[in-house]
Amino acid sequence: MEKETDNWYSSWFDTPYYHILYKDRDHDEAELFMNSLTSFLNLSKKAEILDLACGKGRHAIYLNKLGYDVTGVDLSPSSIKFAKQFENKKLHFEVHDMCQTYPKKFDAVFNLFTSFGYFEHEEDNLSTIKAIKEELKPNGYGVIDFLNADYVAQNIVPSETKVMEGITFHIDRYLEDGYIVKDIKFTHNDEEHFHTERVKAITLDDFKAYFEKANVTLQHCFGDYHLTKFDPKTSTRLILIFN
Known part of the structure; x- marks a missing residue:
């Protein structure tokens, strides 16, 4: 029987089985979301985007196809090794812990597909939001795409x-x-x-508490990838846009 490490995501995400189990993820849905999100944020084609916890890079690769300069980072060396085959002048991948501030500023920082709330230590959730704030250019936006815990x-x-x-x-x-x-x-x-x-069952009120401590402001809250209004009872997602 394969053993867990304390940080379960470090071991599980770095196995081939993780990617086999989730290989049927909806790429059309992901592309629809990126189209809707970048349009809503009114990002210029010169915009620089950081994709936090990018996995094998499916969102980052598509954002690059839309014309953006994209950096994808993830804790999994095997995922980054796979993603690097798609690199070009405006698409780069790197192993990085999203709890730590990445040494560059971006027009937008995306944390997508419930890539949050995994940490063993509660303070790492707040550290990640503080890091996102530090990674934003003036007037930049952070986006967290999380599950609706309720x-x-x-x-x-x-x-x-x-x-x-x-x-x-x-x-x-x-x-x-x-x-x-x-x-x-x-x-x-x-x-x-x-x-x-x-995954920690973080609610909208929990995120608001994090944002207050991190000195960031929640600007918009949506409940699905079509960017419809969030409803705590019926929405499948909790999509937060802040700066």
Whole structure:
């Protein structure tokens, strides 16, 4: 049985199995979101964007295709190694911990697809928002695309089985100590694997408290990738735009 490290995301995100399990993510939806978001923010084609926790770079690559100068950073060396094959003069990838301030200023900093709230230590959530503030140019915008914790709690699917590339993933979901937890078990090449994802169930009020401490101002709050108004009961996402 494969063992967890304290920082579960450091090990799980760096395995090939993570990318196999989530390979069916909706790229059309992601592109729609990037089109809507960059249009709403009225970013010029010369804008520089930082994609925090970029994974293998699907958002960063598409933003670059739209003409933007994009830097993608992630804690996973294997994800960054994969993404680097797409680099060009206006697209760069680097291993970086988003809790730490990246040494450059940007017109926009995006943290997408629930790439927040993983940390073992509560202070790292606040540190990340403070880092985003430091990474913004004057009049720049930070964006956090998070799950709607209230909606998830009311609509959680306790168990699920997914077969991806011949691997059967057994998934159990539950709420525990303020976290949304997902246990993932599977066997491959006669070896049993077990990973646990833990995401803090951060609500809009929690984010407002972070923003106050980080001295940033919430400007807009949306509830899905079409940028419709956020409703705590029915919205699937919590998309926050701040500066």
